[in-house]
Amino acid sequence: MPKYIRYAASALLFIALCGTLSSAASARDIKDKVEKETILDEQISLFCQQNCVGNERKGTLKSLSIDPAGKDRYSVFGIAALQNRQVTKDFVLFDHTVYIVSKGTLNSTNCRLKVDDAYVKNDYHNIFTNMLKSQSDVIGKVFVVPDCRRFVE
Numbered sequence: 001m002p003k004y005i006r007y008a009a010s011a012l013l014f015i016a017l018c019g020t021l022s023s024a025a026s027a028r029d030i031k032d033k034v035e036k037e038t039i040l041d042e043q044i045s046l047f048c049q050q051n052c053v054g055n056e057r058k059g060t061l062k063s064l065s066i067d068p069a070g071k072d073r074y075s076v077f078g079i080a081a082l083q084n085r086q087v088t089k090d091f092v093l094f095d096h097t098v099y100i101v102s103k104g105t106l107n108s109t110n111c112r113l114k115v116d117d118a119y120v121k122n123d124y125h126n127i128f129t130n131m132l133k134s135q136s137d138v139i140g141k142v143f144v145v146p147d148c149r150r151f152v153e
Helices: 003-017 031-037 040-051 127-134
Strands: 058-068 073-087 092-107 112-121 142-144
Touching: 031 040, 031 058, 040 058, 040 073, 092 127, 112 127
Parallel strands: none
Antiparallel strands: 058 073, 073 092, 092 112, 112 142
């Protein structure tokens, strides 16, 4: 598997680790902590530099939150934005942002993350959707997240 595809998969999986769709008051935003303590934002940026288009393309982490979901379990949810933007001296030729949304469940005793869902929004030509599908079966995979307790405590 090419290195940039591994970066994309890692970014998607870590995004899944770090957030939740739950609107409950217990949901906690951990975006800033993740950006400070991991290379996730760098992986998202690298992925976009290799796969987005335009002279002002940019990949960013938009949101990350985590929500207790039972004993030693956490629902997670995250969103990354991939901006495809081309600017000339006089005007913007195109500016289109695609969002990658991931959901998962983290077991905090063994730091294993199961990816429950990952999908792409606002992808007019299905380029990123097809890229995600080509990573086949990201959904359902289980990954170990090093030192995951720092994000749940």
